[in-house]
Amino acid sequence: MxxxxxxxxxxxxxxxxxxxxxxxxxxxxxxxxxxxxxxxxxxxxxxxxxxxxxxxxxxxxxxxxxxxxxxxxxxxxxxxxxxxxxxxxxxxxxxxxxxxxxxxxxxxxxxxxxxxxxxxxxxxxxxxxxxxxxxxxxxxxxxxxxxxxxxxxxxxxxxxxxxxxxxxxxDTPGILWPRFEDQEIGKKLALTGAIKDQLLHLDDLAIYGLSFFSRFYPQRLVERYNLTEADTLLPAAELLMLISQKRGYRDDYDRASEMIIQEIRSSKLGPYTLDRWEELGALKDEN
Missing domain, CATH: 3.40.50.300 (P-loop containing nucleotide triphosphate hydrolases)
Known part of the structure; x- marks a missing residue:
């Protein structure tokens, strides 16, 4: 992406x-x-x-x-x-x-x-x-x-x-930098809704979001999507397919992706911080 x-x-x-x-x-x-x-x-x-x-x-x-x-x-x-x-x-x-x-x-x-x-x-x-x-x-x-x-x-x-x-x-307009030198920053901005969805592949974004929550807030995935703790250890792409099945979307991964992204944005998975303070050194390199 x-x-x-x-x-x-x-x-x-x-x-x-x-x-x-x-x-x-x-x-x-x-x-x-x-x-x-x-x-x-x-x-x-x-x-x-x-x-x-x-x-x-x-x-x-x-x-x-x-x-x-x-x-x-x-x-x-x-x-x-x-x-x-x-x-x-x-x-x-x-x-x-x-x-x-x-x-x-x-x-x-x-x-x-x-x-x-x-x-x-x-x-x-x-x-x-x-x-x-x-x-x-x-x-x-x-x-x-x-x-x-x-x-x-x-x-x-x-x-x-x-x-x-x-x-x-x-009264002045807001501003945005001319390019995302690190795609990680772009994904973070996209996940919070700062970038138009039309510019994205929603499945890539959903996989990114699932990977993040699996790492930092796995219990929330368990509770929201009726998963087991072992499920949260799956590769994010497989986790997307599993959630799609559990929600009754079958192989409609685009629909499942859109649902996951909207639930992250609307805080149905709880409050979260994508820029982690404990990873400050890596974040400085991104910026």
């Missing part, structure tokens, strides 16, 4: 972000808690440069809680302010502004000492497709998205979204 996907609008979005980064105080980097490294854009450091950054591990409830804590600690050790949130369920959203203020403490203190009148923090939210960027922005600004107008020095027509009195968000 070879995945190469970089629509033209993604390239445009990357250019827009690079051009507008100078207008914000801080960047909210939104990543999928199930893919703490694979859902990050490898050009992010180059694009964001020295801007303060708040890393938001979104969809935290869909990820392995133990892995969440380890990844949060990992990013904090690298000097990033980090929160675990779930934008869909409105969990942790109220912590974002206070954490952003912590990240900007030196800047805010410096402005205060110069007598600069306090103003709302200006932020840009960046994330790859399907990571929850739109949901997060809607949570932050509420149902009525108000345009706060053009700020001094900002290009004409640039839209700012107000979140209370303390935060203004620059």
């Amino acid at each position: 070879t995945i190469q996907w970089f629509p033209g609008h993604m390239a445009k979005a990357r250019r827009e972000v690079s051009e507008k980064i100078k207008y914000v105080d801080i960047v909210f980097e939104l990543i999928d808690a199930r893919l703490p490294l694979s859902s990050r854009n490898p050009m992010m450091d180059q694009i964001v440069q020295q801007k303060p950054r708040l890393i938001l591990l979104n969809k935290g409830d869909l990820a392995d809680k133990e892995q969440n804590q380890k990844w949060q600690h990992y990013f904090q050790e690298k000097g990033y302010h980090t929160l675990i949130i779930n934008a869909q369920q409105n969990k942790g959203i109220n912590k974002i502004v206070p954490e952003a203020k912590k990240a900007l403490k030196e800047k805010l203190d410096r402005e205060r000492s110069k007598g600069v009148k306090p103003r709302a923090i200006r932020a840009m939210c960046i994330g790859i497709p399907n990571v929850g960027k739109s949901t997060l922005m809607n949570r932050l600004v509420g149902k009525k998205i108000a345009q706060t107008g053009n700020k001094p020095g900002v290009t004409k027509g640039q839209q700012w979204l107000r979140s209370g009195t303390d935060l203004e968000l620059l």
Whole structure:
């Protein structure tokens, strides 16, 4: 399974972000808690440069809680302010502004000492497709998205979204890197739904998912598909055939594959983290 996907609008979005980064105080980097490294854009450091950054591990409830804590600690050790949130369920959203203020403490203190009148923090939210960027922005600004107008020095027509009195968000599209240099990353993104299914062979993806769950969460396969522990030791392709038979799909492996993928995505096999903290060295090589 070879995945190469970089629509033209993604390239445009990357250019827009690079051009507008100078207008914000801080960047909210939104990543999928199930893919703490694979859902990050490898050009992010180059694009964001020295801007303060708040890393938001979104969809935290869909990820392995133990892995969440380890990844949060990992990013904090690298000097990033980090929160675990779930934008869909409105969990942790109220912590974002206070954490952003912590990240900007030196800047805010410096402005205060110069007598600069306090103003709302200006932020840009960046994330790859399907990571929850739109949901997060809607949570932050509420149902009525108000345009706060053009700020001094900002290009004409640039839209700012107000979140209370303390935060203004620059409305920019998400971005995705131009290619998957490691196919493993592509498979992980595909399994979580970040890539259109039309670009994939569903049986390959289902086999990948089964192989992962057999390795890290075998008991969940046993319970969900009425398997034995010995069954989970089968090669993933054989396991796919077995599950297909047990679910009454007979030799319709495409249908079985689609079912397995959807059940993984909808958390019917429970929370999971594809980027394993304990395999950090290998993951760094992938990225």
